[in-house]
Amino acid sequence: MLHIEKLSVAYGAESVVKGLDWSVGGQDSLVTALLGPSGCGKSTLIRAVAGLERPTAGMIRFDGTDLAEIATHRRDFGVVFQDGQLFPGRTVAANIGYGLRVRGWSRADIAARVVQMLELVRLPGVEKRRVESLSGGQAQRVALARALAPRPRLLLLDEPLAALDRRLRDSLAVEIAEIVRAAGTPTIVVTHDHTEAALMADSVAVMRDGEIVQTARPAALWSAPRDEWTARFLGCTTIIDAHKEREGLAVTVFGALAVDVPDAGARLGLRAESVLAEPATDPAMQEGDESSGAFGTAMVVADLPGGPRLRVATDHGEIDAIGAGAIAVGDRVVVRLIPDRVAVIRR
Numbered sequence: 001m002l003h004i005e006k007l008s009v010a011y012g013a014e015s016v017v018k019g020l021d022w023s024v025g026g027q028d029s030l031v032t033a034l035l036g037p038s039g040c041g042k043s044t045l046i047r048a049v050a051g052l053e054r055p056t057a058g059m060i061r062f063d064g065t066d067l068a069e070i071a072t073h074r075r076d077f078g079v080v081f082q083d084g085q086l087f088p089g090r091t092v093a094a095n096i097g098y099g100l101r102v103r104g105w106s107r108a109d110i111a112a113r114v115v116q117m118l119e120l121v122r123l124p125g126v127e128k129r130r131v132e133s134l135s136g137g138q139a140q141r142v143a144l145a146r147a148l149a150p151r152p153r154l155l156l157l158d159e160p161l162a163a164l165d166r167r168l169r170d171s172l173a174v175e176i177a178e179i180v181r182a183a184g185t186p187t188i189v190v191t192h193d194h195t196e197a198a199l200m201a202d203s204v205a206v207m208r209d210g211e212i213v214q215t216a217r218p219a220a221l222w223s224a225p226r227d228e229w230t231a232r233f234l235g236c237t238t239i240i241d242a243h244k245e246r247e248g249l250a251v252t253v254f255g256a257l258a259v260d261v262p263d264a265g266a267r268l269g270l271r272a273e274s275v276l277a278e279p280a281t282d283p284a285m286q287e288g289d290e291s292s293g294a295f296g297t298a299m300v301v302a303d304l305p306g307g308p309r310l311r312v313a314t315d316h317g318e319i320d321a322i323g324a325g326a327i328a329v330g331d332r333v334v335v336r337l338i339p340d341r342v343a344v345i346r347r
């Protein structure tokens with residue numbers, strides 16, 4: 001278990017990590033994603049955990065031991081950076097075996113471990129390849145094998161997929177999560193990509209401006225972000241008020257919906273996926289009766305692979321929605337909120 005208390009890290013006079021508290025690696029959470037916008041201090045935090053940056057204040061403990069005086073290589077943490085940082089001019093086997101040689105493993109044990117690691121990362125048989133001849137995805141798997149070979153107590157992955165193209169990223173994200181689960185190694189993966197976080201992690205920590213603002217399982221995070229900033233960072237483009245009508249029913253300017261909000265009400269964060277727009281031909285809903293939705297006009301219709309995506313102008317502002325049925329720009333539509341896809345921000 002990694003426990004961080006009141007941690008600050010500065011470059012010169014400027015603190016980048018600012019009195020941060022964080023606990024990682026409970027029983028039911030092997031992979032934790034560290035998610036935050038560019039420049040919020042994710043890499044700096046990871047580097048401090050790895051021992052590559054010296055904190056200006058606070059404490060980092062692992063399994064109860066204060067790491068302050070423990071040098072990087074004695075922490076037994078594996079680290080993989082964005083570009084893998086394999087040793088050039090050497091073979092795959094030499095790269096994976098490096099950490100084992102410095103730990104004094106025998107040649108035979110190293111060779112066996114290299115074979116085992118290449119099987120784990122699904123690249124069997126490439127021991128003798130020069131690392132320059134590997135594709136980007138293969139190189140990142142070798143970097144992962146190298147980090148896992150000495151059986152680290154904690155694996156730190158800093159944007160390991162950022163240099164790869166989108167299609168490879170999603171498949172490798174799932175694979176890396178499977179690999180570290182198979183190895184049983186507690187892992188922190190830094191990303192600024194929500195999909196990657198959801199594909200890989202059991203829990204997600206959101207970082208903002210040098211602090212952790214919320215840690216939760218992905219589904220809980222999307223459905224109950226802590227505040228408006230977090231909701232917007234997680235993709236909500238519209239935030240509206242919701243009043244409690246009764247237990248399990250809330251009322252908004254876009255109609256009533258089956259969502260539980262506190263007596264004092266809540267704010268709802270809406271993504272396009274939270275709102276359904278249909279042609280305004282529904283006989284059950286007349287203009288003026290807006291209890292179950294709101295009328296609007298389609299301003300933008302984009303045919304995405306997963307279906308139409310709309311921007312709709314309503315009396316309550318513009319709102320993003322997914323479209324059902326044939327809708328063209330200028331058409332009158334009814335928008336309705338999808339209860340299990342809205343984010344509830346408690347006050």
Ligand SMILES: Nc1ncnc2c1ncn2[C@@H]1O[C@H](COP(=O)(O)OP(=O)(O)OP(=O)(O)O)[C@@H](O)[C@H]1O
Nearest residue numbers: 011012016036037038039040041042043044045192
């Ligand atoms: N070695 C350094 N010296 C001075 N400033 C630095 C150094 N490394 C990072 N910074 C600054 O610290 C801030 C946080 O950087 P950091 O790389 O930790 O953020 P990040 O959240 O990982 O960003 P990204 O997602 O863009 O990689 C940035 O403003 C950055 O410019």
